[in-house]
Structure formats: structure tokens, C-alpha cells
Amino acid sequence: MHKERLKILLAEDDLNLGILLVDYLETEGFDVKLCKDGELALKAFHGYQFDLCLLDVMMPKMDGFTLAKEIRTKDKIIPVIFITAKSLKEDKLKGYDLGADDYITKPFDEEELLWKIKAVIRRIPEVKSDNKTEIISIGKYIFDFTNQCLIINGKTKRITERESDILNYLSNRRNRVIKREEMLKDLWGENDYFLGRSLDVFITKIRKYLKEDPDLSIENVFGVGFIFNAPK
Amino acid sequence: MHKERLKILLAEDDLNLGILLVDYLETEGFDVKLCKDGELALKAFHGYQFDLCLLDVMMPKMDGFTLAKEIRTKDKIIPVIFITAKSLKEDKLKGYDLGADDYITKPFDEEELLWKIKAVIRRIPEVKSDNKTEIISIGKYIFDFTNQCLIINGKTKRITERESDILNYLSNRRNRVIKREEMLKDLWGENDYFLGRSLDVFITKIRKYLKEDPDLSIENVFGVGFIFNAPK
DNA sequence: TTGTGTTGTTAACGACTTGTTAATGCGTGT
DNA sequence: ACACGCATTAACAAGTCGTTAACAACACAA
Numbered sequence: 001m002h003k004e005r006l007k008i009l010l011a012e013d014d015l016n017l018g019i020l021l022v023d024y025l026e027t028e029g030f031d032v033k034l035c036k037d038g039e040l041a042l043k044a045f046h047g048y049q050f051d052l053c054l055l056d057v058m059m060p061k062m063d064g065f066t067l068a069k070e071i072r073t074k075d076k077i078i079p080v081i082f083i084t085a086k087s088l089k090e091d092k093l094k095g096y097d098l099g100a101d102d103y104i105t106k107p108f109d110e111e112e113l114l115w116k117i118k119a120v121i122r123r124i125p126e127v128k129s130d131n132k133t134e135i136i137s138i139g140k141y142i143f144d145f146t147n148q149c150l151i152i153n154g155k156t157k158r159i160t161e162r163e164s165d166i167l168n169y170l171s172n173r174r175n176r177v178i179k180r181e182e183m184l185k186d187l188w189g190e191n192d193y194f195l196g197r198s199l200d201v202f203i204t205k206i207r208k209y210l211k212e213d214p215d216l217s218i219e220n221v222f223g224v225g226f227i228f229n230a231p232k
Numbered sequence: 233m234h235k236e237r238l239k240i241l242l243a244e245d246d247l248n249l250g251i252l253l254v255d256y257l258e259t260e261g262f263d264v265k266l267c268k269d270g271e272l273a274l275k276a277f278h279g280y281q282f283d284l285c286l287l288d289v290m291m292p293k294m295d296g297f298t299l300a301k302e303i304r305t306k307d308k309i310i311p312v313i314f315i316t317a318k319s320l321k322e323d324k325l326k327g328y329d330l331g332a333d334d335y336i337t338k339p340f341d342e343e344e345l346l347w348k349i350k351a352v353i354r355r356i357p358e359v360k361s362d363n364k365t366e367i368i369s370i371g372k373y374i375f376d377f378t379n380q381c382l383i384i385n386g387k388t389k390r391i392t393e394r395e396s397d398i399l400n401y402l403s404n405r406r407n408r409v410i411k412r413e414e415m416l417k418d419l420w421g422e423n424d425y426f427l428g429r430s431l432d433v434f435i436t437k438i439r440k441y442l443k444e445d446p447d448l449s450i451e452n453v454f455g456v457g458f459i460f461n462a463p464k
Numbered sequence: 465t466t467g468t469g470t471t472g473t474t475a476a477c478g479a480c481t482t483g484t485t486a487a488t489g490c491g492t493g494t
Numbered sequence: 495a496c497a498c499g500c501a502t503t504a505a506c507a508a509g510t511c512g513t514t515a516a517c518a519a520c521a522c523a524a
Contacts, residue, residue, distance in 0.1 A: 204482095
């Protein structure tokens with residue numbers, strides 16, 4: 001039942017502290033990758049899948065905030081905890097703006113850190129469950145909404161975000177008339193001629209994706225919208 | 233007999249609280265979708281049919297009030313409960329103005345929340361069915377006005393929007409004389425020779441659709457209009 | 465009965481909507 | 495700068511439906 005060891009990316013230029021932390025955290029059951037500056041840490045981040053980032057704010061090459069911003073461009077949900085010497089307020093705010101999950105101020109107690117890590121860790125499986133893979137059954141297909149893919153006969157087809165949103169929208173409104181107008185308002189936020197045409201293009205694409213199952217059809221209701229014929 | 237699990241849309245940026253609530257509410261028998269800001273919540277709302285909204289007032293991207301207003305443009309009856317840190321009176325009033333059903337002030341007890349949810353839930357079912365498709369019984373036929381289709385013997389015939397409007401009009405005026413003139417004014421907005429002829433064409437079509445049930449007839453009243461003979 | 469206007473019915477027309485594929489353009493990452 | 499992926503726009507084909515047309519059947523009054 002217990003998950004494999006969680007991987008922590010530790011960016012800390014003070015090697016004394018760094019090694020101390022690595023030792024401590026590894027005995028506590030984590031895998032830790034120590035990087036001695038921001039750039040190396042970013043490189044490591046790109047090369048590997050971590051579960052948590054522990055970033056010193058002041059580092060050579062690239063500071064912790066910049067690093068966090070880079071990390072956030074790739075991953076919106078990985079927990080980030082900053083290590084900072086000063087407890088300056090503006091620093092904290094800047095960090096939260098970047099989606100920091102917590103803070104720890106040097107000098108600190110190892111247990112205190114562990115506590116924060118565990119607090120943050122607790123949400124990982126759940127955050128993934130916020131991203132809880134929404135699995136939707138559509139006829140013979142399995143539609144993994146969060147991962148944006150359609151599975152049939154063991155074959156997986158990755159679809160785009162918009163396609164995904166539209167298919168999800170349709171799936172939740174099966175067997176009843178969906179007005180074009182509402183659809184456009186809900187999915188695009190507005191309704192003009194070209195967006196309507198764009199919708200038609202998406203419908204064509206989705207029809208193609210779904211054509212393996214003859215029980216599924218997206219029927220047009222002339223001048224009104226569509227009906228997604230599909231068993232519940 | 234028992235209904236399926238009710239779906240709750242939870243908009244809460246504080247993930248600690250959010251996850252806590254998700255856990256709690258799920259063990260209490262609800263399905264919960266957690267969104268960490270207002271925009272994501274709105275998107276989720278559009279994509280899915282929820283039974284209740286639990287909205288934090290202060291959130292990034294879009295605050296709870298704005299979100300509620302957006303939600304209300306689509307759904308006038310879905311219950312909304314606000315979560316707010318401060319118990320400011322004006323906030324409450326603002327919220328109730330937007331059709332809030334209840335309020336809960338942080339920090340709060342989980343049971344207290346559950347209580348409020350259940351209180352609000354209790355009024356859902358009847359209203360909800362009102363929201364649903366309009367089903368009209370016409371002799372042996374079932375006329376699904378919102379989905380524009382006529383059902384008889386398990387066979388479903390989809391009809392056009394105008395046919396639908398006319399049939400609906402007739403159904404609401406059974407067994408009494410309906411003047412051509414009024415009909416044209418009500419359904420077309422004007423009354424000229426050609427529209428009158430057009431109406432005749434529609435009457436022919438609808439007679440065909442309804443001919444499976446001999447108890448139904450659209451009788452002409454010469455120079456005046458029609459009578460839709462049909463049991464109430 | 466005859467004449468005039470009304471209604472029934474079918475088919476053809478034409479405006480408009482939708483299906484489909486290809487081209488364009490925009491943003492992102494390299 | 496470049497390529498790549500994707501949404502949008504363009505362009506044209508195909509389809510739908512309300513209207514109009516055309517003619518037949520009918521109702522009523524003279």
C-alpha cells in the first residue's frame with residue numbers, strides 16, 4: 001500500500017547544510033537530489049520527476065524565486081517549499097505569488113522541516129486526485145479527461161485540450177439537445193460566426209475519434225445544435 | 233430508490249482546507265470536485281452538472297461572488313454556499329443578493345458545514361425536475377418539446393424547431409378553436425397570405441406525424457382556423 | 465350549379481446551416 | 495530564427511428546412 005519513496009529536489013548552495021539535510025531526509029525515507037545552484041537544480045528538474053522541491057532562496061547562478069518560476073512553467077502543482085535566511089515579508093509574498101506551498105526560515109530545526117514536508121506531502125496524492133483522473137465511460141470508449149486521451153481496444157489516442165473540453169461537455173449532456181449558442185457561451189465565453197464554424201470543425205474531429213463505436217453519434221439538430229447520442 | 237451521489241463543486245484556494253473538506257465530504261457520501269481558483273471552478277461548472285456549489289469568497293483569478301454571478305447566469309436554482317473568512321455583514325448581504333443559500337465562516341466545524349449542506353440539499357429534488365425536459369403527452373404520443381421529438385411505440389421521430397413550436401402551441405390549446413390570425417401573430421409575429429399558406433403546409437406535416445393515433449385530429453374551421461382534437 | 469375564396473397536398477426553390485478539408489496564423493519551445 | 499502543434503479562418507460541398515408555387519379538393523353563398 002505504501003508508495004515508493006518520494007523524490008525531493010533540494011537546491012541549497014551551503015553544502016554543510018545541504019548534506020546534513022540529505023542525510024536526515026534520506027533516513028526519513030525520502031530520495032533527495034542535492035544541487036548546489038539554481039541552474040543545476042533546474043537542469044535536474046527537467047531531467048527527472050520529483051515530488052517536491054525544497055529551494056534555497058539565495059543561491060548562485062539562479063535564485064530560488066526565479067527557479068520556482070521556471071519550475072512552475074512546467075508543473076503547476078508540484079509542491080515548493082522555500083528555505084530563506086531572512087524572514088522578510090516581501091520575500092514571503094513574492095514566494096506565495098509563485099505558488100509556494102510553505103516557507104522555512106534559517107536557522108531551522110530539522111524536525112520542523114520534516115513537519116512542513118509531511119504537511120505538504122499529504123496533499124500530493126490528493127492533489128493528483130484534484131487532478132483525480134476523471135474517467136468517463138463513453139460507449140466502448142474510455143475517456144480520460146484529465147489526461148486528455150481516448151482509449152478503445154487498448155489503443156490510446158491523445159487529444160487536445162479543447163477537444164477534451166468539448167467531449168467532456170457533450171458527455172455530460174448525453175441524449176438531449178444542446179444548443180450551439182449555449183455551447184459556445186459555455187466553452188468559449190462568446191458566440192460569433194467564426195467560433196461557430198470552429199465548433200463545427202471540432203465536431204467533425206470528435207465524430208472521427210468516436211466512429212469505432214457505432215452506438216455513438218453526434219447528431220445535428222438543424223438551426224439549434226447537437227445531440228450526443230450515447231448510452232448513459 | 234436512493235439517488236446517486238450528489239456532486240459538489242468546491243472552489244477553495246487553500247489546498248489544506250480544500251483537501252480536508254474533500255476527504256470529509258466524500259466519506260459523507262458526496263462526490264466533490266475541488267478547484268483551486270475561480271476560473272477553474274467556472275470551467276468545471278460549465279463542463280459538468282453539479283448539485284451544489286461551495287465557494288470560497290476570496291480566491292485568485294476570480295472571487296467567489298463573481299463566480300456565483302457567473303453560475304447564476306446559467307443556473308438560477310443550484311444551491312450556493314459561501315465560505316468566508318470574515319463575517320462582515322455587507323459581505324453576507326452581497327452574497328444573499330447573488331442568491332446564496334447559506335454562509336459559513338472560517339474557521340468552521342466540519343459538522344456544521346455538513347449540517348448546512350444537508351439543509352440546503354433537502355430542497356433540491358422537486359425544483360430540479362422542473363428544470364428538466366418538458367414532456368407533453370398527446371394521445372398515444374409523447375412529445376418531448378425541449379428535445380424536439382415525438383415518441384410513439386418506442387419510435388422516436390425528431391422534428392424541426394418550427395414544427396415543434398407549432399405542435400406545442402396546439403397542445404396547449406386543445407379542443408377549442410384557434411384562429412389562424414392569432415396563430416400567425418403568435419408564432420410568426422405577423423400575418424400575411426404566404427405565411428398563412430406556410431402554416432397550412434405545417435398543418436399537413438403535423439397531421440402526418442400524428443396519424444398513428446386515430447383519436448388525434450387537426451380539424452379545419454372554415455375561414456377561421458383549426459381545432460386540435462385531443463384528449464387532455 | 466356555378467363561382468369565389470379557402471384549404472390540402474406535393475413539389476420545387478432558394479436561403480441558410482452544416483460537413484469537411486485545407487490554409488492560415490499564433491504561440492511555444494528549441 | 496525555426497519548426498511544431500493547435501485553434502481559427504477560408505473555401506467549397508452537401509444538406510436542411512421554410513417558403514413559395516402550382517394545382518386539386520372543398521366549403522359556402524348566390
